[in-house]
Each structure stands twice: as C-alpha cells, then as structure tokens.
Amino acid sequence: MAAYNLLIVEDSPTMRQLISFSLKRLKNVKIVEATNGVDALKKLSEEKFSLIIADINMPLMDGLKLLSIIRSDPIYNNIPVIIVTTEGAEADREKGIKLGANAYLSKPIQTTELLKVVTGLLKIEN
Amino acid sequence: MDKNESDIIHKAEEFLKVFRKGEEFTQELLKENERLRYRTVQFEDQVKALQRRSEGPEIENLKDTIAHLEEEKTALINRYKAVEDENKDFAARYLEVEDENNNLANLYVASYQLHSTLDFTEVLTIVVEIIINLIGTDKFGIMLIDETTNELSFVASEGIDSIKNKKIKIGDGIIGDVAKTGENYFEENLESFHPASDLHPIVCIPLKIKDYIIGVIAIFSLMEQKNKKLTKIDYELLSMLAGHAATAIFSSKLYSQSERKLSTIQGFIDLLSNKNK
Numbered sequence: 246m247a248a249y250n251l252l253i254v255e256d257s258p259t260m261r262q263l264i265s266f267s268l269k270r271l272k273n274v275k276i277v278e279a280t281n282g283v284d285a286l287k288k289l290s291e292e293k294f295s296l297i298i299a300d301i302n303m304p305l306m307d308g309l310k311l312l313s314i315i316r317s318d319p320i321y322n323n324i325p326v327i328i329v330t331t332e333g334a335e336a337d338r339e340k341g342i343k344l345g346a347n348a349y350l351s352k353p354i355q356t357t358e359l360l361k362v363v364t365g366l367l368k369i370e371n
Numbered sequence: 372m373d374k375n376e377s378d379i380i381h382k383a384e385e386f387l388k389v390f391r392k393g394e395e396f397t398q399e400l401l402k403e404n405e406r407l408r409y410r411t412v413q414f415e416d417q418v419k420a421l422q423r424r425s426e427g428p429e430i431e432n433l434k435d436t437i438a439h440l441e442e443e444k445t446a447l448i449n450r451y452k453a454v455e456d457e458n459k460d461f462a463a464r465y466l467e468v469e470d471e472n473n474n475l476a477n478l479y480v481a482s483y484q485l486h487s488t489l490d491f492t493e494v495l496t497i498v499v500e501i502i503i504n505l506i507g508t509d510k511f512g513i514m515l516i517d518e519t520t521n522e523l524s525f526v527a528s529e530g531i532d533s534i535k536n537k538k539i540k541i542g543d544g545i546i547g548d549v550a551k552t553g554e555n556y557f558e559e560n561l562e563s564f565h566p567a568s569d570l571h572p573i574v575c576i577p578l579k580i581k582d583y584i585i586g587v588i589a590i591f592s593l594m595e596q597k598n599k600k601l602t603k604i605d606y607e608l609l610s611m612l613a614g615h616a617a618t619a620i621f622s623s624k625l626y627s628q629s630e631r632k633l634s635t636i637q638g639f640i641d642l643l644s645n646k647n648k
C-alpha cells in the first residue's frame with residue numbers, strides 16, 4: 246500500500262500526465278487524477294489524500310473555489326495544497342495563498358521544482 | 372683573670388664556633404659537588420648510549436618506515452583528491468542525467484498526447500497545450516496551408532487576437548518563408564528583440580511530414596518566467612513538434628475527411644437500399 250496518496254486536479258490531459266509522470270518518480274506514492282474541482286471533491290470523499298496539486302483555471306469548479314471548500318472543511322483542511330498558476334496571474338496566486346494554499350507553481354512546470362515542493366510538503370526524501 | 376683576658380677568650384670561642392660552621396658547610400659543599408659529578412658522569416653515559424642507538428639499524432629502520440608512511444600519506448591525499456574530483460564529476464553528471472530524464476518525460480508526454488486522438492480539434496488543443504504548458508509561450512499561432520490559395524491561415528492561436536484572422540502567402544515574410552523552405556526560424560537575440568511587424572515571430576517552425584509542409588507554428592512571445600530565453604528542451608520540443616504535430620494534425624484531418632466520406636457513402640447506400648425495397 247502506498248504511503249502517500251496524491252491528487253492531481255487539472256483539466257488539461259497533457260499537464261495531468263506530465264505532473265503524474267514526474268510524481269511517479271517518488272517512492273511509495275499513489276496518484277489519483279481529477280479533471281476539475283467537482284471531480285476532485287468526489288475523489289476526496291472516496292479516499293484520503295496526503296497532498297493536492299490543483300490548477301486554477303478549470304471548468305465547472307476552478308482551483309480557488311476548490312481550495313476554499315477544502316480549507317473550510319474540517320475533514321480536509323489539513324491537506325497540503327499546491328496551486329498551479331499561469332504567467333500574469335499574480336492576483337490568482339495571491340488569492341490562493343490567502344485562501345490557504347501551501348505553495349504555488351508557475352507554468353511551465355519544472356519537474357525538479359515540482360518534486361522539491363512536493364517532497365518538502367510531505368517531508369519525504371526525494 | 373682580668374676583664375681583657377675574659378673578652379679575648381670569649382671572642383676566641385665565638386671565632387671557633389664560626390670556623391666549625393664554615394667547616395661543616397665546606398664538607399656539605401664537597402659532598403654536593405661529588406654527587407653532581409656523579410650525575411654528570413651518568414648523563415654523559417646516557418648521551419653516549421643514545422648517540423650509539425641513533426646511529427644504529429633500529430633508527431635507520433624507523434627512518435625508512437617514516438619515509439614510507441610519508442609516501443603512503445601523499446599517495447592517499449592524491450587518491451582522495453582524485454575521488455573528490457570524481458565525485459564532483461558524478462554529481463554534475465547526475466544533474467545532467469536528471470535534466471535529460473525530465474526532458475525525456477516532457478517529450479514522452481507531448482508525443483503520447485499528440486497521438487492519443489484522431490480528432491482534429493482535440494489534436495489542435497493538445498498542440499496548443501504543449502506550446503503553452505511545456506514551452507511556456509503566451510502568444511502564438513498554428514497555421515495551416517490552404518493548397519488551393521497557397522496561403523497560410525491560423526487554425527488555433529493564443530494571445531494574438533489582432534492578427535489571428537490574417538492570411539500569409541507562402542514565401543511572404545518570415546512565416547511565409549518558413550512555410551516555403553521548411554527551415555526552422557529562431558530569432559537570435561531574444562533579449563533585444565523588437566518585432567518589425569505584428570507578424571514577426573521569435574520562433575517559427577514548419578509542420579512537415581518528411582519534405583511535405585502542411586503549415587507552421589509561429590511563436591510571438593514567451594512567458595515572463597522564461598526570462599526571454601529558450602532552453603535546450605524547448606528546442607527539442609519544438610523540433611519534435613515540427614514532425615509529430617504535423618503527423619497528428621495531418622492524420623486527424625485525413626481521418627475526419629474519411630469519416631465524412633464514409634457517412635456520405637453510407638447515406639447513399641441507405642438511400643439505394645431503401646429504393647430497392
């Protein structure tokens with residue numbers, strides 16, 4: 246059984262696969278993918294997660310809305326959340342941090358940086 | 372006995388006392404002198420013995436051992452330095468391999484996604500996603516050649532609303548030239564780049580299957596975090612896109628055409644079979 250259960254919330258299949266591919270290099274991790282905020286909430290109700298990586302711009306429910314729901318729910322509010330932002334989205338980034346995001350990554354995502362942030366938040370060795 | 376005589380006797384007795392004390396002191400000095408002479412002789416013997424030993428084979432052996440150990444120490448220091456250099460090389464190589472690994476992952480994902488569908492619109496969306504998310508550009512367009520008019524027109528774009536309806540003749544300007552020659556175009560100095568016109572790209576790559584050019588990808592600006600620089604992986608991704616995106620776009624276009632033809636033929640068949648009934 247994997248020690249860390251990671252949830253990737255991203256509408257772009259390319260980005261989802263890239264993040265997932267990068268995270269699979271960590272030991273003892275299981276990766277679950279969600280295509281938007283609503284899908285993420287469904288996945289959250291089904292199993293426990295150690296960390297969430299969420300894009301901001303997504304259909305149905307964006308990353309910021311998802312983050313605010315997670316932070317206001319006592320069951321999920323301790324899960325570390327990384328938000329993924331695009332260039333020129335400083336306002337979104339600041340909003341994300343204010344809502345309780347633990348870290349943010351800018352696109353294009355660098356694998357080294359992603360692994361550094363994830364291992365730092367999970368307190369595991371890369 | 373008068374007073375003078377008793378004084379003389381008294382002085383004589385005192386002198387005698389002082390003389391005896393002097394004698395005792397002299398005796399002690401003589402004894403100490405003798406003891407010191409004896410110690411001197413002992414030390415001289417010891418020094419002689421040590422000198423004899425220092426000239427002996429034992430010392431030579433020890434000197435040899437020291438020289439040998441010194442050599443060994445120098446060799447170990449040199450080996451340590453070599454291992455340290457080797458470690459630095461390994462660390463640098465590790466980082467290189469790590470980078471290469473990340474680059475390969477990006478290339479794999481891009482290539483996998485490009486060939487994951489035969490839907491023309493989906494393929495275009497994937498190419499757009501790759502250009503935005505893997506290369507990091509915010510203004511670009513995908514142009515395809517219309518063979519009836521010999522013109523390039525945008526089929527997908529991002530951040531270039533003012534020019535996305537423009538058409539470019541093959542051979543016109545940088546973009547038209549890339550479509551004609553099939554050669555990649557990379558602006559040499561991105562830091563001091565000033566576009567000559569709104570259709571002046573920083574990067575333009577042909578979409579080609581072998582020598583058959585179907586269009587181009589024109590990039591007009593990079594995201595701010597790219598610091599006006601293209602990395603090694605960007606060039607590799609762009610080169611990969613030139614071939615793979617072309618194949619994916621071309622095959623999806625052919626597939627949708629064949630789907631349309633198939634449904635038309637099917638329509639005819641249905642019509643004919645209904646007539647025959």
